[in-house]
Amino acid sequence: MxxxxxxxxxxxxxxxxxxxxxxxxxxTAGDVALYTALYGSRFAFNSSAEFARSLGLPQAPxxxxxxxxxxxxxxxxxxxxxxxxxxxxxxxxxxxxxxxxxxxxxxxxxxxxxxxxxxxxxxxxxxxxxxxxxxxxxxxxxxxxxxxxxxESATIAEEKVPELPGSVAAADLVVPDNLACAGYDDVLAGSPHRWDDYAVGERIDHVDGMTIEEAEHMMATRLWQNTAKVHFNQHTEGQGRFGRRLIYGGHIISLARGLSFNGLGNAFKVAAINGGRHVNPTFAGDTIYAWSEVLEKVELPGRSDVGALRLRLVALKNQAASGFPFKKEDGKEYDPSVVLDFDYTVLMPRR
Amino acid sequence: MxxxxxxxxxxxxxxxxxxxxxxxxxxTAGDVALYTALYGSRFAFNSSAEFARSLGLPQAPxxxxxxxxxxxxxxxxxxxxxxxxxxxxxxxxxxxxxxxxxxxxxxxxxxxxxxxxxxxxxxxxxxxxxxxxxxxxxxxxxxxxxxxxxxESATIAEEKVPELPGSVAAADLVVPDNLACAGYDDVLAGSPHRWDDYAVGERIDHVDGMTIEEAEHMMATRLWQNTAKVHFNQHTEGQGRFGRRLIYGGHIISLARGLSFNGLGNAFKVAAINGGRHVNPTFAGDTIYAWSEVLEKVELPGRSDVGALRLRLVALKNQAASGFPFKKEDGKEYDPSVVLDFDYTVLMPRR
Amino acid sequence: MxxxxxxxxxxxxxxxxxxxxxxxxxxTAGDVALYTALYGSRFAFNSSAEFARSLGLPQAPxxxxxxxxxxxxxxxxxxxxxxxxxxxxxxxxxxxxxxxxxxxxxxxxxxxxxxxxxxxxxxxxxxxxxxxxxxxxxxxxxxxxxxxxxxESATIAEEKVPELPGSVAAADLVVPDNLACAGYDDVLAGSPHRWDDYAVGERIDHVDGMTIEEAEHMMATRLWQNTAKVHFNQHTEGQGRFGRRLIYGGHIISLARGLSFNGLGNAFKVAAINGGRHVNPTFAGDTIYAWSEVLEKVELPGRSDVGALRLRLVALKNQAASGFPFKKEDGKEYDPSVVLDFDYTVLMPRR
CATH class of the missing domain: 3.10.129.10 (Hotdog Thioesterase)
Structure with a gap:
C-alpha cells in the first residue's frame, strides 16, 4: 500500500x-571541491591535474x-x-x-x-x-x-558466516594503468619521506585536530546520497539513545585520512581496505585526531618505483594522538577516545 | 548621492x-554538487549522466x-x-x-x-x-x-490585481526534447511505482526528517545570489521580530522535494508550479518533514510513455507527517506545523 | 625521527x-560554486561566462x-x-x-x-x-x-627589513589580455556607477551584514588547503587565548569584497593589493559589515574604456558601517569594531 x-x-x-x-x-569537479572543503585533503595526486599527469595519469583522480x-x-x-x-x-x-x-x-x-x-x-x-x-x-x-x-518469529532459510580475508594480498592490489613514479616530485607532494623510509612498527602522531560541525557532516553524508536517518534528524535523535545526530562513520575515515597527510604525505593512493571498525560514535563538536602505525611493507610485483604500506589508522575524539591511545590494558576493549580502527593499504613512491 | x-x-x-x-x-557541476550536498537529492535523472542519456537527454540536467x-x-x-x-x-x-x-x-x-x-x-x-x-x-x-x-502619501498611477491561473494546463507543460521513457529503469531510479500506480486523493507520508543548520541555508541562499537581508544578518535579526535569521522559502521547497523522493522516486522532472505559499517561517534547528497528495492525474498530449501528476507538497516543521497535518478544523487556517503548501506538477514514466 | x-x-x-x-x-567550477555559496559574490564578470565573453575574455575567470x-x-x-x-x-x-x-x-x-x-x-x-x-x-x-x-638563543645570519611599496603603480597593474569594456552592460552588471562617477574621498557604506558560522569558515579555509591550526581545533583553541577558533583573515577579505558589491558593483576585477592588515580577530557568530573609501582614481596607460580605483576597504564586526568607524581620536589605534583595513585597487569601466 x-x-x-x-x-x-x-x-x-x-x-x-x-x-x-x-x-x-x-x-564531478564539484564533488572534488566539496571533498577538499570538507576534509582539507592535500594529496597532490588528487589536488593537481599536472601532478597526476606527471605520474602518467590523464588527470587528477x-x-x-x-x-x-x-x-x-x-x-x-x-x-x-x-x-x-x-x-x-x-x-x-x-x-x-x-x-x-x-x-x-x-x-x-x-x-x-x-x-x-x-x-x-x-x-x-x-x-x-x-x-x-x-x-x-x-x-x-x-x-x-x-x-x-x-x-521476531521470522526464520531464515539459510545462515552462514562468511570467511573474511585478513588483508588484501599484494598480488590483488591494483596499480593504476600507466602509473610511473620516476618523476615523483617530493617537494610538490609535500613530504620527503618515501616507502623506503618507513619501518614496520613505526607509529606516527598526525598532530593536528579537526572539530566537526553539524552542517559539515550532514552536507558530506547527503553528498554521498547516504540516507541513514540517524545523521539528519535532530527532532527524533534528540529523543534517541544519544540525544544527538550520529555522524556517518565514513566522515571520520575521510577526516582521519586528511589528517594523516601530516606524516604520510606521499601515501598518494589508497589501494585496499583490509579491515575496519567504527569503535565509538562521534557527534558534532567532537575534535578528531589521528595516528598511524606501519603494519607491513609490501613490495609490488614487478615494481621498483612504487611500494605499498599496510597501515593502521586510528582516529580519536577529543584526545591528542601523542600517546597513541588504542586499547585498554586487557588488550581487548578500546580506549574510550578511539572512534576508528582502520587497517588499509596505500601506495607510496620508492627511492 | x-x-x-x-x-x-x-x-x-x-x-x-x-x-x-x-x-x-x-x-556548473559545482552547483550540482552543492545542491546534492544541501538537499540530498536522489533523482537519477539529475544524478547520473548515463541515466539521463538512457531517456534521450544529452546529459543530466x-x-x-x-x-x-x-x-x-x-x-x-x-x-x-x-x-x-x-x-x-x-x-x-x-x-x-x-x-x-x-x-x-x-x-x-x-x-x-x-x-x-x-x-x-x-x-x-x-x-x-x-x-x-x-x-x-x-x-x-x-x-x-x-x-x-x-x-505613505505616495500614490500609484494604476492598480490592478491580475487574474492568476488555477493550475498550468496539460497542453502548456513542457516535455524535454527527445525525452523517451521506454527504457526507464525503475531499479536504478529507486522506485517501482509509476504514473499508473498513483490515484487521485492518495496521500504519501515521506517519513524522513531533515534538520536545518544556519550554515546550510545561508550557503544555499548565497549560492542562488539571493540578497534578502533577513537570511544572513543575526546582528540585526537578533533584534527583529523573530530574533533569528529567517530561512529562504525556496530552501524548504528543495528540502521537501528531496524528502519526497521516498514515495515519489519516479517523479523525475518538475513541469509546473501551479501555486504555492510559505505558510510559516522556518529557522535553523527546525526539522522539516513532508507529505504529498495526488491532486490530479494528467495525460500528456500524444504521449503514452510519460504522464504528469499534479501534487500537493506540504512541508512541516518539527512534526512528523504521519497524520498529514494541514489545516485546522475550520478548513482555513493552517496547522501551526505547516510551513509550505505547494501545488506542483511532475512528470513520471507510465507502464 | x-x-x-x-x-x-x-x-x-x-x-x-x-x-x-x-x-x-x-x-575548477566546484571552487567557483563554493566561493559563491560562501561569499554570495555577485560580480557578473565572475558569475557569467557570457558576460565575461562580452568583455573579450574566453570564459568567466x-x-x-x-x-x-x-x-x-x-x-x-x-x-x-x-x-x-x-x-x-x-x-x-x-x-x-x-x-x-x-x-x-x-x-x-x-x-x-x-x-x-x-x-x-x-x-x-x-x-x-x-x-x-x-x-x-x-x-x-x-x-x-x-x-x-x-x-631563544638561536641567532640569525643576516637581518633586513625590506622596503615595501606604498601602492602598486598604474604601470604595474595588469589588464587582462583582450579585455574591452566598450560593450559593458551596466544593467546586467547590477550598477549604473562607472569609474567616472567616483570621487576621491568618497565613502560608501555597503549596508549589508553577514554573520559567520563555524562550518563556513572552516570549509573555506580547508578549500584553500590552508592548514593553520587555530582555525580548526576547538579542543585546543577552547583552552587558548580566545577560547574560540580564529577565523582565517582571508575569509573576512572575501566577505567584505562580497558586501562591497552594493556600491561598487562595477569594480569587476581586483588588480592590486597595496597593503592590508587584519586589525582584530573574528570568530563564528560575528556579523561582518564593510565600508569603502576612494583613495585614488588611476588612469590606465593607453586605456579610455577602463580605469582603476584605489580603495580602502574596511570590515567591521557587529557594528553597522553607517558611521564609517575606523580609528580612534588619536588617529592611531583602530576602533574596536574594525577587523580589516585593506588598501586595494580595482578595475572599473569608464563612460
Missing part, C-alpha cells in the same frame, strides 16, 4: 541475493574515499536503513581511478547472514562492487551490519 | 514595467528547483529587497532543461499592483522569466510579494 | 631563501580573491605554521586571470627577517608568487608574519 521505502529487515535478505542499488551518480563514499551511499537504502550498527569492513580493493565525469553505480551480494540469539536482530554481510560507466571495478569491499528483524 | 542599492519600494513599480535583472549566472532558485535569486534586489512577505507563486512552467555550462538570466514584468488599506505597503505581482544563453525559456512563473512604501 | 611537519621557526629562515611550496591545486586564497594557502605549512600573527600584506599584483582547469602553485622568497627584542619571535617577510601551469604569474604579493623561535 505505502509507496515509501521501509528498507529491508533481516529476514528480507537471503544468501546469494544480488541487489542492484538505485541512484547511479556522475561524479577523485580521492579514493570519495569514490568509496559514493559507492557505499548507494547501498544504504537497501542494506542498512534498518541497521542498528555498522559492524565492520573487510576485503576492500580499489580498482580503476575515478575521474570527474564518471558515473558510479553499485551492486551488492549477500554473502552472509547470522541471526542473533535474541532473535531481534541479525548480522548481514554484503560484498558491494562499485563500477564506472564502462563496468570497470572502482571499489569492491565487504561490510557487515546488524539489522533489525521486522518480526 | 549614495551608490548603494536601496531596492524598490511599492510606489517605484508601475504596471507593465519590465525589469532586466542583474547578475547572469553560469551554472540541473535539478529543476536549482534552476528556479537561480532565476528567483536574480529578482530579489529589484523586487523584494523591501518586501515584508513573499505571498505566493502561481502559473509556473519549466521550459528547456538546464545543463552545466548554461548561463541563466531573468527578466520580470510587473503584472499587478495593489496598495494595502493601511497605505504603508502594497502587493506587487511580477511574472519572471528565466532564460538560458540562447534565449530559451527555462522557467516562467508569477509571484507576489508585499512591499513597503517609502512614503 | 618524526615524519610530521613541525613547520619552520624564525631561525630556520634565511634571507634570499626560495621556498617551492607543496600541493599544486587545479581549480575565478574570483581574484579565490585565486589569492589558493596561492596563500600553499605558503602556510612552510611560512606560518608557527606564526603568532599575520602582520600585513603589501605590493600585491594580480596577473593573468585564472580559469577553471588551471593548476596553481606558489613559490616564496624570504625578503626580510627581523628578530624581536624579546628574542622569542621574529618577523619574516616573504614575497610569494602564484603561477598557473604555463608559469604565468597569477598573483604576486608580499606578506609579513611574526613567527616563533624554536630556541
Amino acid at each position: 505505502t509507496k515509501t521505502n521501509a528498507g529491508n529487515f533481516f529476514e528480507d535478505f537471503r544468501l546469494g541475493q544480488e541487489i542492484r542499488h538505485a541512484t547511479p551518480r556522475t561524479v 577523485l580521492d579514493d574515499f570519495a569514490a568509496f563514499h559514493v559507492v557505499f551511499g548507494k547501498t544504504v537504502p537497501d542494506v542498512s536503513l534498518n541497521a542498528v550498527a555498522n559492524l565492520g569492513y573487510a576485503g576492500g580493493r580499489f580498482g580503476v581511478p575515478v575521474y570527474a565525469g564518471d558515473t558510479l553505480s553499485t551492486v551488492s551480494t549477500v554473502i552472509g547472514l547470522k541471526e542473533n540469539s535474541n532473535r531481534k536482530t541479525g548480522v548481514v554481510y554484503v560484498r558491494s562492487v562499485g563500477s564506472n560507466q564502462r563496468g570497470e571495478m572502482v571499489v569492491d569491499y565487504v561490510r557487515w551490519v546488524m539489522v533489525k528483524k521486522r518480526d | 549614495t551608490k548603494t542599492n536601496a531596492g524598490n519600494f511599492f510606489e517605484d513599480f508601475r504596471l507593465g514595467q519590465e525589469i532586466r535583472h542583474a547578475t547572469p549566472r553560469t551554472v 540541473l535539478d529543476d528547483f536549482a534552476a528556479f532558485h537561480v532565476v528567483f535569486g536574480k529578482t530579489v534586489p529589484d523586487v523584494s529587497l523591501n518586501a515584508v512577505a513573499n505571498l505566493g507563486y502561481a502559473g509556473g512552467r519549466f521550459g528547456v532543461p538546464v545543463y552545466a555550462g548554461d548561463t541563466l538570466s531573468t527578466v520580470s514584468t510587473v503584472i499587478g499592483l495593489k496598495e494595502n488599506s493601511n497605505r504603508k505597503t502594497g502587493v506587487v505581482y511580477v511574472r519572471s522569466v528565466g532564460s538560458n544563453q540562447r534565449g530559451e525559456m527555462v522557467v516562467d512563473y508569477v509571484r507576489w510579494v508585499m512591499v513597503k512604501k517609502r512614503d | 618524526t615524519k610530521t611537519n613541525a613547520g619552520n621557526f624564525f631561525e630556520d629562515f634565511r634571507l634570499g631563501q626560495e621556498i617551492r611550496h607543496a600541493t599544486p591545486r587545479t581549480v 575565478l574570483d581574484d580573491f579565490a585565486a589569492f586564497h589558493v596561492v596563500f594557502g600553499k605558503t602556510v605549512p612552510d611560512v606560518s605554521l608557527n606564526a603568532v600573527a599575520n602582520l600585513g600584506y603589501a605590493g600585491g599584483r594580480f596577473g593573468v586571470p585564472v580559469y577553471a582547469g588551471d593548476t596553481l602553485s606558489t613559490v616564496s622568497t624570504v625578503i626580510g627577517l627581523k628578530e624581536n627584542s624579546n628574542r622569542k619571535t621574529g618577523v619574516v617577510y616573504v614575497r610569494s608568487v602564484g603561477s598557473n601551469q604555463r608559469g604565468e604569474m597569477v598573483v604576486d604579493y608580499v606578506r609579513w608574519v611574526m613567527v616563533k623561535k624554536r630556541d
Whole structure:
C-alpha cells in the first residue's frame, strides 16, 4: 500500500541475493571541491591535474574515499536503513581511478547472514562492487551490519558466516594503468619521506585536530546520497539513545585520512581496505585526531618505483594522538577516545 | 548621492514595467554538487549522466528547483529587497532543461499592483522569466510579494490585481526534447511505482526528517545570489521580530522535494508550479518533514510513455507527517506545523 | 625521527631563501560554486561566462580573491605554521586571470627577517608568487608574519627589513589580455556607477551584514588547503587565548569584497593589493559589515574604456558601517569594531 521505502529487515535478505542499488551518480569537479572543503585533503595526486599527469595519469583522480563514499551511499537504502550498527569492513580493493565525469553505480551480494540469539536482530554481510560507466571495478569491499528483524518469529532459510580475508594480498592490489613514479616530485607532494623510509612498527602522531560541525557532516553524508536517518534528524535523535545526530562513520575515515597527510604525505593512493571498525560514535563538536602505525611493507610485483604500506589508522575524539591511545590494558576493549580502527593499504613512491 | 542599492519600494513599480535583472549566472557541476550536498537529492535523472542519456537527454540536467532558485535569486534586489512577505507563486512552467555550462538570466514584468488599506505597503505581482544563453525559456512563473512604501502619501498611477491561473494546463507543460521513457529503469531510479500506480486523493507520508543548520541555508541562499537581508544578518535579526535569521522559502521547497523522493522516486522532472505559499517561517534547528497528495492525474498530449501528476507538497516543521497535518478544523487556517503548501506538477514514466 | 611537519621557526629562515611550496591545486567550477555559496559574490564578470565573453575574455575567470586564497594557502605549512600573527600584506599584483582547469602553485622568497627584542619571535617577510601551469604569474604579493623561535638563543645570519611599496603603480597593474569594456552592460552588471562617477574621498557604506558560522569558515579555509591550526581545533583553541577558533583573515577579505558589491558593483576585477592588515580577530557568530573609501582614481596607460580605483576597504564586526568607524581620536589605534583595513585597487569601466 505505502509507496515509501521501509528498507529491508533481516529476514528480507537471503544468501546469494544480488541487489542492484538505485541512484547511479556522475561524479564531478564539484564533488572534488566539496571533498577538499570538507576534509582539507592535500594529496597532490588528487589536488593537481599536472601532478597526476606527471605520474602518467590523464588527470587528477577523485580521492579514493570519495569514490568509496559514493559507492557505499548507494547501498544504504537497501542494506542498512534498518541497521542498528555498522559492524565492520573487510576485503576492500580499489580498482580503476575515478575521474570527474564518471558515473558510479553499485551492486551488492549477500554473502552472509547470522541471526542473533535474541532473535531481534541479525548480522548481514554484503560484498558491494562499485563500477564506472564502462563496468570497470572502482571499489569492491565487504561490510557487515546488524539489522533489525521486522518480526521476531521470522526464520531464515539459510545462515552462514562468511570467511573474511585478513588483508588484501599484494598480488590483488591494483596499480593504476600507466602509473610511473620516476618523476615523483617530493617537494610538490609535500613530504620527503618515501616507502623506503618507513619501518614496520613505526607509529606516527598526525598532530593536528579537526572539530566537526553539524552542517559539515550532514552536507558530506547527503553528498554521498547516504540516507541513514540517524545523521539528519535532530527532532527524533534528540529523543534517541544519544540525544544527538550520529555522524556517518565514513566522515571520520575521510577526516582521519586528511589528517594523516601530516606524516604520510606521499601515501598518494589508497589501494585496499583490509579491515575496519567504527569503535565509538562521534557527534558534532567532537575534535578528531589521528595516528598511524606501519603494519607491513609490501613490495609490488614487478615494481621498483612504487611500494605499498599496510597501515593502521586510528582516529580519536577529543584526545591528542601523542600517546597513541588504542586499547585498554586487557588488550581487548578500546580506549574510550578511539572512534576508528582502520587497517588499509596505500601506495607510496620508492627511492 | 549614495551608490548603494536601496531596492524598490511599492510606489517605484508601475504596471507593465519590465525589469532586466542583474547578475547572469553560469551554472556548473559545482552547483550540482552543492545542491546534492544541501538537499540530498536522489533523482537519477539529475544524478547520473548515463541515466539521463538512457531517456534521450544529452546529459543530466540541473535539478529543476536549482534552476528556479537561480532565476528567483536574480529578482530579489529589484523586487523584494523591501518586501515584508513573499505571498505566493502561481502559473509556473519549466521550459528547456538546464545543463552545466548554461548561463541563466531573468527578466520580470510587473503584472499587478495593489496598495494595502493601511497605505504603508502594497502587493506587487511580477511574472519572471528565466532564460538560458540562447534565449530559451527555462522557467516562467508569477509571484507576489508585499512591499513597503517609502512614503505613505505616495500614490500609484494604476492598480490592478491580475487574474492568476488555477493550475498550468496539460497542453502548456513542457516535455524535454527527445525525452523517451521506454527504457526507464525503475531499479536504478529507486522506485517501482509509476504514473499508473498513483490515484487521485492518495496521500504519501515521506517519513524522513531533515534538520536545518544556519550554515546550510545561508550557503544555499548565497549560492542562488539571493540578497534578502533577513537570511544572513543575526546582528540585526537578533533584534527583529523573530530574533533569528529567517530561512529562504525556496530552501524548504528543495528540502521537501528531496524528502519526497521516498514515495515519489519516479517523479523525475518538475513541469509546473501551479501555486504555492510559505505558510510559516522556518529557522535553523527546525526539522522539516513532508507529505504529498495526488491532486490530479494528467495525460500528456500524444504521449503514452510519460504522464504528469499534479501534487500537493506540504512541508512541516518539527512534526512528523504521519497524520498529514494541514489545516485546522475550520478548513482555513493552517496547522501551526505547516510551513509550505505547494501545488506542483511532475512528470513520471507510465507502464 | 618524526615524519610530521613541525613547520619552520624564525631561525630556520634565511634571507634570499626560495621556498617551492607543496600541493599544486587545479581549480575548477566546484571552487567557483563554493566561493559563491560562501561569499554570495555577485560580480557578473565572475558569475557569467557570457558576460565575461562580452568583455573579450574566453570564459568567466575565478574570483581574484579565490585565486589569492589558493596561492596563500600553499605558503602556510612552510611560512606560518608557527606564526603568532599575520602582520600585513603589501605590493600585491594580480596577473593573468585564472580559469577553471588551471593548476596553481606558489613559490616564496624570504625578503626580510627581523628578530624581536624579546628574542622569542621574529618577523619574516616573504614575497610569494602564484603561477598557473604555463608559469604565468597569477598573483604576486608580499606578506609579513611574526613567527616563533624554536630556541631563544638561536641567532640569525643576516637581518633586513625590506622596503615595501606604498601602492602598486598604474604601470604595474595588469589588464587582462583582450579585455574591452566598450560593450559593458551596466544593467546586467547590477550598477549604473562607472569609474567616472567616483570621487576621491568618497565613502560608501555597503549596508549589508553577514554573520559567520563555524562550518563556513572552516570549509573555506580547508578549500584553500590552508592548514593553520587555530582555525580548526576547538579542543585546543577552547583552552587558548580566545577560547574560540580564529577565523582565517582571508575569509573576512572575501566577505567584505562580497558586501562591497552594493556600491561598487562595477569594480569587476581586483588588480592590486597595496597593503592590508587584519586589525582584530573574528570568530563564528560575528556579523561582518564593510565600508569603502576612494583613495585614488588611476588612469590606465593607453586605456579610455577602463580605469582603476584605489580603495580602502574596511570590515567591521557587529557594528553597522553607517558611521564609517575606523580609528580612534588619536588617529592611531583602530576602533574596536574594525577587523580589516585593506588598501586595494580595482578595475572599473569608464563612460
